[in-house]
Amino acid sequence: MKFNRDFSCELIGLIVLMALSAASHFWYVMIGMAMVGGLILLGIGLLAVFVRAKREILARFLSPAHLEHAQIAEVSASTRIS
Secondary structure, eight states: OOOOOOOHHHHHHHHHHHHHHHHHHHHHHHHHHHHHHHHHHHHHHHHHHHHHHHHHHHHHHHSHHHHHHHHHHHHHHHHHHO
């Protein structure tokens, strides 16, 4: 008796395994891209916070009220010393 072997099940199985493997790698890539995007947004947010804080600190130290207060403090410190 001679049997003709049909490999359709093996081919379908191979195609299904390849599709599942590609799908799992797709999700790994998507998760990685989401993590990189999140890190970029976090960096931009921190940069914005630091730039704003720097501006506020400079504005306080360079404001006329602060300069006047610093001059008054210098005068009162010099009068205490003498």
